[in-house]
Amino acid sequence: MSELQNAGWIFDSGYNPTKSSFVKVNAIIKEVATGEVVVLETSCLWDVEEQRPNDFSWEGGNESCDCNRRHYFLAAKGLPRDDEVDCSEGKYLVNLQNPVTGQIFYRETEDA
Ligand SMILES: [Zn+2]
Secondary structure, three states, rough: OOOOEEEOOOOOOOOOOOOOOOEEEEEEEEOOOOOOOEEEEEEEEEEEOOOOOOOOOHHOOHHHOHHHHHHHHHHHOOOOOOOOOOOOOEEEEEEOOOOOOEEEEEOOOOOO
């Protein structure tokens, strides 16, 4: 898969901001109970209208749930999946960052 960096973002499939595509983002995930912070390299769908990554799934979709966030937290540490986790909210807080510029474009916590 080719990577082209443009407009301050890395697009997975070549730069075309008028087309639906994925851009690379860093998910900075804080485990509230321990204060431990990890960084997961992942991607978000590009929002053509807003000209920024779509953060809906982190705000209110699948990736807002602690069960998935725990999976990502463990994956970022190279640890196997924990399937015993219940669904909840608030055990993991996430900031989303542009890996090129360092800009936080979605923020849930000030201290990560
Ligand atoms: Zn869940």
